[in-house]
Amino acid sequence: MDRGRLEAFSDGVFAIIITITVLELRVPEPPDFSWHELQNLAPTFLAYVLSFLYVAIYWNNHHHLLKTVHEVSASIMWANMTLLFWLTLLPFTTAWVGNSYTRDTGFQGTAPMVVYGVVLLLAGMSYFVLQNRIVAAHGGSDSHLGAALGRDWKGHVSPFIYLAGILIAFVAPALAFALYVSGALIWLVPDRRLERVLRDGDDHAHDH
Numbered sequence: 388m389d390r391g392r393l394e395a396f397s398d399g400v401f402a403i404i405i406t407i408t409v410l411e412l413r414v415p416e417p418p419d420f421s422w423h424e425l426q427n428l429a430p431t432f433l434a435y436v437l438s439f440l441y442v443a444i445y446w447n448n449h450h451h452l453l454k455t456v457h458e459v460s461a462s463i464m465w466a467n468m469t470l471l472f473w474l475t476l477l478p479f480t481t482a483w484v485g486n487s488y489t490r491d492t493g494f495q496g497t498a499p500m501v502v503y504g505v506v507l508l509l510a511g512m513s514y515f516v517l518q519n520r521i522v523a524a525h526g527g528s529d530s531h532l533g534a535a536l537g538r539d540w541k542g543h544v545s546p547f548i549y550l551a552g553i554l555i556a557f558v559a560p561a562l563a564f565a566l567y568v569s570g571a572l573i574w575l576v577p578d579r580r581l582e583r584v585l586r587d588g589d590d591h592a593h594d595h
């Protein structure tokens with residue numbers, strides 16, 4: 388498969404995920420509209436913002452990662468599809484988490500918070516597999532790309548954050564949500580590793 392086709396398909400799926408997720412923000416209909424009704428949408432909006440951040444983070448890193456691909460193998464395609472599968476579950480889990488909120492107790496839905504964490508964990512693992520498949524197809528861990536991606540402290544810390552959130556959700560769902568927020572925040576700091584790989588690759592091509 389051509390890399391451009393893989394990128395176009397993936398970008399389309401990312402766009403659909405965001406579109407479906409935002410549709411869960413139900414606008415109150417007149418004459419029931421009031422500030423009180425709008426406040427009731429706040430938890431769902433908060434869950435949407437978190438999921439939007441995760442989708443944006445994945446899209447940004449996925450975009451740079453695919454730019455390093457010179458040859459798309461079957462294993463890369465299937466790893467990419469697995470990642471997209473887990474990400475497409477975000478709209479469902481986002482709505483479930485938002486609906487689990489009550490004004491008296493806050494986020495108290497154990498099941499939705501656990502499932503949300505499981506989706507984040509499996510999406511993270513799928514991205515790790517995709518990354519490894521791409522590295523293996525382009526020189527292995529000793530290559531310039533493999534060396535750059537090997538220094539991935541965020542990728543090593545994130546699964547433990549998600550796993551901790553899953554376990555804590557059984558006793559304190561609100562704290563689990565806070566952990567998922569922290570997992571997104573650490574990725575907001577731009578990761579320049581792939582940008583350097585791409586820049587070095589362009590410089591190497593120009594030298595020849």
